[in-house]
Amino acid sequence: MEFSFAPRALYRRFRATRGVLSKFMNLVRAGSSEGYFRLQYHKSLRAMIDSAPTLLP
Secondary structure (H helix, E strand, O other): OHHHHOHHHHHHHHHHOOOHHHHHHHHHHHHOHHHHHHHHHHHHHHHHHHHOHHHOO
């Protein structure tokens, strides 16, 4: 998930997206607190899954 917010990934996504508004919205989304909170959410979710004894193989 952290890779999704890396500068290189953002640049690639920016170049691949068509439309000025779509490019702008992707940059705003990545640079805003939404991306930060999404990253924190997925990290905490992963930690819960890793520590749940019923989900271990």
